[in-house]
Amino acid sequence: MHKWVNWYRGNDNRTFEYHVNCWVSNLQYIKYRKARILYDKNELIESEKLFDELILETPIYSSYHRFKGMIRARKGDFESAQKNLQFAMKTAYTKADKQQSFYTLGNYYALINKKEMAIFHIAKSIDLGFKNYEAMKNDIDLINIKDTPEFNALLDKIKPD
Numbered sequence: 001m002h003k004w005v006n007w008y009r010g011n012d013n014r015t016f017e018y019h020v021n022c023w024v025s026n027l028q029y030i031k032y033r034k035a036r037i038l039y040d041k042n043e044l045i046e047s048e049k050l051f052d053e054l055i056l057e058t059p060i061y062s063s064y065h066r067f068k069g070m071i072r073a074r075k076g077d078f079e080s081a082q083k084n085l086q087f088a089m090k091t092a093y094t095k096a097d098k099q100q101s102f103y104t105l106g107n108y109y110a111l112i113n114k115k116e117m118a119i120f121h122i123a124k125s126i127d128l129g130f131k132n133y134e135a136m137k138n139d140i141d142l143i144n145i146k147d148t149p150e151f152n153a154l155l156d157k158i159k160p161d
Helices: 026-040 044-057 062-074 078-090 095-111 115-127 133-138 149-158
Strands: 003-007 020-024
Touching: 026 044, 026 062, 044 062, 062 078, 062 095, 078 095, 095 115, 115 149, 133 149
Parallel strands: none
Antiparallel strands: 003 020
């Protein structure tokens, strides 16, 4: 079985008004899941290798670049991280991709201790529909902003009843 993924093709950094649908093979999906598990365990070297392979196979899929960017940020390579995250934002054409890209940029800015930028991007993600309270509450990348009133207000905004 294949997983259906929408991705968009651009030319000279301009987006066409249509999108191209592509199939992600079973092997690619398995590789993605393995890379995510390694990322969640903070096994960054192995996770990054898999995301590099995935980017070579499907270079415009924003999710791969988001994870690659956060891996680079967690390793302290903030310049490279920012490039990956900016590319992810440029290739985020669906509402869900934009939501995740804003959230990930919030994580990045929290890691480099730019609190106002972190809060701004996370708020934008919430405005686009991000509602994963537990993920946000337990996100290790947000450690630098977790004690701020602004972060707690955002958490309260998505807290389940």
